[in-house]
Each structure stands twice: as structure tokens, then as C-alpha cells.
Amino acid sequence: MEIPRHWRLKQQRYALVGEVCPHCEGKIFPPRDVCPHCSGEAKTPYAFSGRGEVYSYTRISDGPAGFEESAPYTIALVKLEEGPLVTAQLTDLGGQPVDIGMPVEMVTRRIRSDGDERGMIVYGYKFRPVMAAQA
Amino acid sequence: MREVAVIGIGQTKVDEHWDKSLRELAGEAVFAALADAGRESVSAMYVGNMLSGPANKQQHLGAFIADWVGMRYTESMRIESACSSGSAAFRTGLMAVASGAVDSAVVVGVEKMIDSPGDEVTAALATAADADWEVDQGVSFVALNALIMRRYILEYGWKHADFGAFSVNAHTNGKQNPYARFQEGLTVEGYAKAGMIADPINLMDASPMGDGAAAAVMVPLDSLNKNRNGLITVVGSGSATDSLAVHSRTDPLWLTAAEKSVKMAYAQAGIGPEQIDLFEAHDAFTIMAALSLEACGFAERGRAPQLALDGEITPKGRIPIATRGGLKARGHPVGATGMYQIVEVVQQLRGEAHGSQVENAQYGMAQNIGGSGSNIVTHILKRLN
Ligand SMILES: [Zn+2]
Numbered sequence: 208m209e210i211p212r213h214w215r216l217k218q219q220r221y222a223l224v225g226e227v228c229p230h231c232e233g234k235i236f237p238p239r240d241v242c243p244h245c246s247g248e249a250k251t252p253y254a255f256s257g258r259g260e261v262y263s264y265t266r267i268s269d270g271p272a273g274f275e276e277s278a279p280y281t282i283a284l285v286k287l288e289e290g291p292l293v294t295a296q297l298t299d300l301g302g303q304p305v306d307i308g309m310p311v312e313m314v315t316r317r318i319r320s321d322g323d324e325r326g327m328i329v330y331g332y333k334f335r336p337v338m339a340a341q342a
Numbered sequence: 343m344r345e346v347a348v349i350g351i352g353q354t355k356v357d358e359h360w361d362k363s364l365r366e367l368a369g370e371a372v373f374a375a376l377a378d379a380g381r382e383s384v385s386a387m388y389v390g391n392m393l394s395g396p397a398n399k400q401q402h403l404g405a406f407i408a409d410w411v412g413m414r415y416t417e418s419m420r421i422e423s424a425c426s427s428g429s430a431a432f433r434t435g436l437m438a439v440a441s442g443a444v445d446s447a448v449v450v451g452v453e454k455m456i457d458s459p460g461d462e463v464t465a466a467l468a469t470a471a472d473a474d475w476e477v478d479q480g481v482s483f484v485a486l487n488a489l490i491m492r493r494y495i496l497e498y499g500w501k502h503a504d505f506g507a508f509s510v511n512a513h514t515n516g517k518q519n520p521y522a523r524f525q526e527g528l529t530v531e532g533y534a535k536a537g538m539i540a541d542p543i544n545l546m547d548a549s550p551m552g553d554g555a556a557a558a559v560m561v562p563l564d565s566l567n568k569n570r571n572g573l574i575t576v577v578g579s580g581s582a583t584d585s586l587a588v589h590s591r592t593d594p595l596w597l598t599a600a601e602k603s604v605k606m607a608y609a610q611a612g613i614g615p616e617q618i619d620l621f622e623a624h625d626a627f628t629i630m631a632a633l634s635l636e637a638c639g640f641a642e643r644g645r646a647p648q649l650a651l652d653g654e655i656t657p658k659g660r661i662p663i664a665t666r667g668g669l670k671a672r673g674h675p676v677g678a679t680g681m682y683q684i685v686e687v688v689q690q691l692r693g694e695a696h697g698s699q700v701e702n703a704q705y706g707m708a709q710n711i712g713g714s715g716s717n718i719v720t721h722i723l724k725r726l727n
Contacts, residue, residue, distance in 0.1 A: 265541055319478065
């Protein structure tokens with residue numbers, strides 16, 4: 208596993224830090240330095256709230272290499288409230304059915320482990336259902 | 343630019359070729375195409391391939407294949423753009439011949455997938471997606487298409503069963519193609535009962551992998567002295583990219599790169615979708631066939647399943663697709679697929695598509711999709727009268 212590659216992404220993986228475009232105010236995640244909305248330079252960091260809703264989802268029963276232990280799991284496109292879509296696993300579902308439009312929030316979880324001798328474990332964002340507010 | 347004719351085609355069956363190596367498969371298709379063209383050699387070779395590094399522990403396919411087919415010393419290189427590597431190589435050959443940089447070219451798409459364990463091939467295929475932001479989250483290639491399909495079904499009000507007509511048409515046509523991986527046919531019931539891979543995508547929504555190679559020989563039209571009646575020329579070629587990651591698309595339910603590449607091809611050919619007699623679409627998954635038909639102007643946004651349900655995609659319909667089985671039944675040897683599409687379009691235009699011939703086909707189109715919509719190449723071929 209390429210350790211420096213994962214280390215470079217720590218701000219995004221742990222804190223959902225993307226960018227905001229200084230020209231058009233567009234919020235960008237993952238960071239890409241060139242604004243997808245206006246093509247201007249966009250390098251200003253912006254921390255996303257971590258709140259969003261499920262745009263689409265599917266269930267994976269056979270995980271790809273590195274994810275065998277996690278399977279079965281649900282993967283989703285989550286629409287963040289600031290606009291961008293992000294690909295991430297859903298967690299803490301507790302057997303409740305997933306629906307498109309379901310409100311979710313970001314949490315930090317173990318996302319993959321490497322079977323090689325270094326035994327590196329990668330942590331990052333997943334999304335869980337937002338608990339109904341107490342009356 | 344010079345007009346370019348395709349004067350020879352060759353292909354192997356898409357199959358589990360346990361007895362044949364990567365170079366033997368490529369050689370078989372190249373020799374068949376050269377024989378069909380009546381040539382012993384050409385001035386350049388372009389090889390389309392995606393997976394030879396991880397799957398065969400072999401890169402550097404340009405010299406590797408050229409040497410094998412007796413073309414040592416000839417210019418040759420490998421072109422890679424994931425699942426659209428085959429058509430990207432074809433476009434490279436086209437540009438080389440059309441520009442006058444080379445006098446003639448053979449393009450071969452080749453993939454040898456089944457030697458490697460399934461999970462390794464799955465991981466290698468996933469490198470077509472974004473490693474940092476998609477693959478590291480545990481998404482597979484099938485899952486990305488499932489995410490698109492579920493949203494499409496919800497947004498446009500379809501049922502999963504409505505997509506069955508795509509797979510039934512592909513398998514019905516595949517029965518007529520001796521080079522197709524599957525020749526058993528498929529019923530609507532068989533589609534509905536197929537095992538789920540990543541909901542809503544089941545086994546009969548997805549195309550099978552396989553080993554295979556397909557090739558074509560290209561020369562300038564003005565180098566041919568004979569009667570041009572019946573010759574096949576390339577009249578349109580377009581290529582466009584989009585984000586690797588599905589989540590970064592402006593609209594995940596629209597293939598912008600398909601629309602851009604097809605518009606280039608239509609403009610060059612001076613025609614529109616009304617003139618296309620058959621369309622080899624990239625039906626890696628039923629949802630991709632639907633999105634491709636919409637982006638190319640054959641159906642309104644969100645309406646492509648209706649075309650399939652109405653029988654308009656069969657060889658007798660308004661816009662026949664997967665006429666020799668498509669990715670679904672002919673098989674999807676990823677880096678070779680784009681060249682299979684070209685070979686099949688040429689067969690149709692020559693009137694050699696026995697059993698699934700589109701009557702009097704004059705314009706045929708092929709569209710090859712790399713990744714889940716990230717690199718899309720479209721070609722339009724024409725039979726001269
Ligand atoms: Zn901007």
C-alpha cells in the first residue's frame with residue numbers, strides 16, 4: 208500500500224476539507240484546485256459540515272480487495288448540503304432500510320485494512336443516518 | 343486530411359482461451375485482418391489494451407505484438423484509455439493515416455483477462471475509477487453503475503424489469519455471431535431471475551469479461567485504384583473526456599463525453615442520428631446502453647428503455663444496437679471491445695452480418711466508453727455506393 212498517498216489525504220479523510228472558489232463561491236469536494244463551475248483557480252480551504260442526504264446507494268456483498276472484512280456494506284453517493292456529491296460507505300444503519308433522500312452525517316471510521324506485512328489501516332469518512340431530533 | 347478506408351477486419355472468438363496467450367490472440371486477429379485486406383504488411387501498428395500490466399505482467403505491447411506478427415522494425419505503440427482503449431487506438435490509427443504521417447496502419451485491440459484470479463482482475467478494472475475518492479471507499483466498477491442505475495430508475499419512473507429488453511436483444515443477436523462469448527439466448531424471465539450483483543444490477547444487466555482480439559487495416563481511400571463501390575470509409579470520429587469520478591459529474595445521469603464525441607462525429611460526417619442505420623453502443627451494463635442512446639440523440643433524456651421495450655433496438659427496429667451480441671453477449675474483453683465494435687459495424691455495412699443483418703445498412707456508428715463515462719470515443723463508418 209502506498210502510505211504517502213493516504214497520508215497526503217488526511218485532511219479530507221478526517222475532516223472533509225475541500226475548497227471554496229474565491230471567484231464564484233462554489234464549494235468543491237474533493238479539492239481540485241481548478242473550479243469546476245467557473246474554471247478559475249480555487250485553492251482556498253473550506254471545511255464541509257458533513258451533513259447531506261443520500262443521492263443513490265447500492266449494497267456490496269463481495270468486497271473488493273482490502274474490503275473483504277467489511278462486506279456486506281452499503282455504498283452511497285451522498286449529496287452534501289453545500290452542493291457536491293461524495294462517494295462513501297453508509298454505517299450505523301442498525302438494520303434500518305436506506306432510502307434516496309435520507310439525511311446523513313459524516314463520521315470517522317476504519318475504511319480499509321491492508322493485508323501486507325506493514326498492516327496499515329486507513330481511516331476516513333463514512334456517513335450515518337441523522338438521528339431524529341428529541342421532542 | 344485524407345479520406346480513410348477500412349479494407350480488412352479480423353477477430354477471435356471472445357472466450358476463455360486457456361490455450362492461447364496474449365500475443366497469440368493479437369496475432370490471430372492481425373493476420374486475419376491483413377489477409378482480409380490482401381496485404382502482407384502495413385507501415386504502422388496501434389495496439390489497444392487496458393490490463394496487460396496487472397493481468398499478464400507484460401507492458402510495452404507495441405513492440406511486443408509487432409515482433410510477434412513479423413513486423414519487427416515497424417512503428418508500433420500501445421494506447422490506453424480503460425475500456426475505450428480499443429477505439430482510442432482506432433482513432434490514433436485513423437489520425438496517423440488521414441494526416442499522411444503513415445501510409446497504412448493495422449489497429450488491434452487485445453485483452454487476456456482470464457489467466458488472473460477474479461479478484462485481481464476486479465481490482466485491475468477498478469483502476470479505471472478514481473483511486474483516492476472512489477476505489478478507496480470500497481466502491482467497485484459494478485457498484486458505480488448500480489449507483490447511476492438506481493437514481494435513473496427513481497428519477498424517470500422505470501422498473502428494473504424494463505431494462506430486460508436490452509439484454510434479450512443482445513443475447514438474441516449473439517446467437518447469430520460465432521465470435522460471441524454467449525450463444526444461448528435469453529428470455530425476459532431469465533433476465534428477471536438472474537442473481538443480484540449490486541442492487542439494482544443483476545448478472546444479466548452486466549457484460550461478461552473474456553479473452554479476445556479484434557483488428558482492422560486502414561489505408562487512404564485515394565490509394566485504392568479499384569472500383570470504390572462497396573468500400574467502407576470512416577466519415578466521422580470524435581473523442582471527449584469527463585471526470586473519472588461519477589460524483590464529480592455535473593449530471594451523473596447524463597454522458598456529457600458521449601454527447602460531445604458524437605456531435606463531433608455527426609458534424610464530420612455531415613449527418614445526424616436520423617441517418618444512422620445501426621449503432622454498436624457500449625452496453626457494459628444495461629444502464630450504459632440507455633444513457634448512450636440518449637446522449638447520441640436516439641431517445642429523449644430518461645426515455646431510452648422505451649425504445650428497447652418497443653423493439654426499436656432490434657435489427658429490424660429504428661436504431662438496432664448490439665447487432666452481433668454487444669458487450670452483453672459477444673463479451674467485453676475491455677481493451678479489445680472498441681475494435682470488436684468497429685469490426686461488427688464493417689460486417690454490417692458489407693452485408694456480412696449473417697443472422698442479424700440490418701437491411702441495406704449504409705451508415706454504422708460505434709461508441710466505446712472508458713470508465714463509467716470518463717473517456718468516450720465515437721466513430722461513424724459509411725459504405726460507398
Ligand atoms: Zn468558481
